[in-house]
Amino acid sequence: MARTLLGIESSCDDTAAALVRGREVLSSVVAGQGGLHAAYGGVVPEIAARAHAETLDTVVAEALRTAGLRLAEVDGIAVTAGPGLIGGVLAGVMTAKALAAATGKPLIGVNHLAGHALTPRLTDDLAYPYLMLLVSGGHCQFLIVRGAEDFTRLGGTIDDAPGEAFDKVARLLGLAQPGGPSVEAAAEAGDPARFALPRPLLDRPGCDLSFSGLKTAVLRERDRLVAAQGGLWRQDRADLCASFQAAVRDVLVAKTRRALDRYAEESPAAPACAVAGGVAANRSLRAALAASCAEAGVQFVAPPLALCTDNAAMIAYAGQELMEAGHRSGLDLGARPRWPL
Numbered sequence: 101m102a103r104t105l106l107g108i109e110s111s112c113d114d115t116a117a118a119l120v121r122g123r124e125v126l127s128s129v130v131a132g133q134g135g136l137h138a139a140y141g142g143v144v145p146e147i148a149a150r151a152h153a154e155t156l157d158t159v160v161a162e163a164l165r166t167a168g169l170r171l172a173e174v175d176g177i178a179v180t181a182g183p184g185l186i187g188g189v190l191a192g193v194m195t196a197k198a199l200a201a202a203t204g205k206p207l208i209g210v211n212h213l214a215g216h217a218l219t220p221r222l223t224d225d226l227a228y229p230y231l232m233l234l235v236s237g238g239h240c241q242f243l244i245v246r247g248a249e250d251f252t253r254l255g256g257t258i259d260d261a262p263g264e265a266f267d268k269v270a271r272l273l274g275l276a277q278p279g280g281p282s283v284e285a286a287a288e289a290g291d292p293a294r295f296a297l298p299r300p301l302l303d304r305p306g307c308d309l310s311f312s313g314l315k316t317a318v319l320r321e322r323d324r325l326v327a328a329q330g331g332l333w334r335q336d337r338a339d340l341c342a343s344f345q346a347a348v349r350d351v352l353v354a355k356t357r358r359a360l361d362r363y364a365e366e367s368p369a370a371p372a373c374a375v376a377g378g379v380a381a382n383r384s385l386r387a388a389l390a391a392s393c394a395e396a397g398v399q400f401v402a403p404p405l406a407l408c409t410d411n412a413a414m415i416a417y418a419g420q421e422l423m424e425a426g427h428r429s430g431l432d433l434g435a436r437p438r439w440p441l
């Protein structure tokens with residue numbers, strides 16, 4: 101019988117708890133804090149930490165209630181122990197420790213990035229090793245995932261994460277936050293070929309990426325248009341969004357092909373490439389990655405969006421794999437703001 105784990109996640113601006121048994125998600129509760137930070141143009145760590153501390157108990161109770169379980173019935177408590185905003189991570193770790201101490205249940209500290217990277221095994225029949233592209237507002241990296249604790253990082257962004265670039269471009273063009281969905285919506289009516297935006301680092305070998313210059317190029321085009329015509333027309337916005345989205349997509353697809361070549365050197369029996377992170381919601385990117393993987397003869401796995409973005413089911417699932425591997429954390433488990441895989 102598979103173990104049932106409670107997962108807790110509070111490393112950024114979502115307070116989340118979930119119950120997972122084997123590959124079955126019994127409940128997954130995510131309480132966002134978007135509204136609290138809206139006036140500041142970004143997540144304010146102190147406000148986030150306070151909100152996590154106030155919300156965690158309720159969110160855990162809600163996850164148990166939805167799953168129809170009592171805490172006494174779970175087999176372990178998994179919690180994000182980093183990387184992330186330290187105040188939020190601490191709030192989650194302290195909650196998990198208190199629950200573990202009170203019940204005597206095993207405690208398992210989980211790396212947030214490992215949670216994202218293992219999600220495709222929760223949703224799909226996926227054997228190790230597989231290639232993982234993690235693209236969110238905070239992360240961007242290629243990983244070969246060989247096991248719950250065995251990752252090889254092939255490359256990643258050297259500046260902004262792609263979601264961050266989408267958010268900044270939306271801000272530059274006066275579109276709503278989060279920027280990804282609003283840029284994607286505006287891009288639908290746009291011409292991706294109108295602006296010749298750069299494809300950063302494509303000329304360099306390896307799997308590293310860069311998005312900050314792309315955002316600056318959009319800023320330059322915007323300022324040029326404003327100077328020339330006194331403002332931005334709706335079509336200008338649409339064309340800028342479409343050109344920007346196409347540039348991000350092209351770079352991600354090209355670098356994924358390189359990462360696939362590196363991964364192929366391992367001769368995986370059932371080659372697969374998975375994506376996770378909020379940017380994986382982008383339809384143009386998903387379609388291009390799917391086509392590219394099909395061409396390379398590699399299975400493409402994109403978990404449902406609710407499991408791609410920050411959630412606690414991924415932490416519970418990763419905790420389960422770690423527990424099976426004999427992993428346990430002590431009540432001295434600490435919070436790590438930085439924790440590379």
Ligand code: KG4
Pocket residue numbers: 112235236237238239262263264266267278279280281284377378379380381382383408409410
């Ligand atoms: O994974 P996530 O929910 O949170 C973290 O960053 O950890 O990702 C959020 C990011 C935001 O930057 C948002 O703009 C981006 O994902 N995003 C998108 C889309 N939907 C969300 N980016 C591009 N296209 C989208 N449709």
Ligand code: ZN
Pocket residue numbers: 212216236409410
């Ligand atoms: Zn995340």
